[in-house]
Amino acid sequence: MEREVTRRGVIELGMGAALAIPAAGAMADAAQAQQKSPGSVGYAVVGLGKLSIGQILPALKRTKNAHLAALVSGSPEKAKRLAAEYGLPETAIYSYDTFDSIAKDPNIQVVYIVLPNSMHADFTVRAFKAGKHVLCEKPMAVTLAECERMIAAGKAANRQLMIAYRCQYEPVNVTAMQIMRKGTLGTPRLVSAVMGKQTDLSDPSDVWRLDMAMSGGGALADMGIYGINATRYLLLEEPVEVRGWARTDRNDPRFKTVDDLIAWQMRFPSGAIGEGSSCFSQPGTMSWQAIGSDRRMVADPGCFYGGNSLRIVGGKNDPQPQVKEMDQFGNEMNWFADVVRGKSPNVSPGEEGLQDMRIIHAIQQSVANGGASVKIAGGYRRAYDPATTVGIRTSV
Structure with a gap:
């Protein structure tokens, strides 16, 4: 039976587009606060759903x-409980109606937006008007116009906008990018990505994902964006053409407005091909492999919150990557704190999020036209390569 969702209830489901895999046990316990550096940047977390409570x-x-400076929630009870747990005064709690008053709070430098996709643009613009920098969960927004409005608002406010592409700051994926740049696999031929999960309408966190107006694309926007983004950063080039196909059982109550399984192909200027799929009716999967003329590289899993792995296949006596896991969300927030402080470049700005949305919309257009080829407008060029800019040290 489909579950009714109130506005406040939807807001409180502010969970990022990934499976809720717990952080690795080897990581430091969350209760043990780390000593903060001088000038630590204060974050206001907007939306206290699964991702915020479990990871952020x-x-x-x-x-x-970085440190927690404020909470923004539609649930006063939840906000008070979490504020007490994390040592915040009640004066650091804001509602969605009082959100704009963060402009008067000097303890907040960054707003981290962890809301359903359809709410990203409005809260990003409001945060910029309040004079704050913004870290926004992916996908960036629902429409291209919303993405462009977010970028323009950041520029007008002279504030930074970063999209939370945590895998661009995560050791397995950064290591994989470094291996690709070294040419270990030979000439890149194919990147294949499979992303999916089993959704359930009795789970409130799945309800907005299965609503086209709120999610902007169901599994493609929620899970497929990982495969699309990974293909782009592994190959370090942008697609010029895409095709897409969908398979959806419209008798399934989960898929009244969104497609279930979407598969796609992307053609790149070098001749490399990207292929992938995203699905909301399969076991939890976030994997990719890159195939070159000499070897292939497999990350399975490759995009979970913890427990990712990487191996090279096809060479003789190849050393295998030895990657030390770290807190992905912590590393991402530390990085953006340094962007705000002028100590690091913005590796995943709004333009990066807009490019993925262009591709997602092109795939949707192709699906609607029976798999017809759709050209991708050129012009986007990544300002910084995470392989060299983020520079996580590895033993390979």
């Missing part, structure tokens, strides 16, 4: 360059 708030106890 605990990570802010471990970050060196």
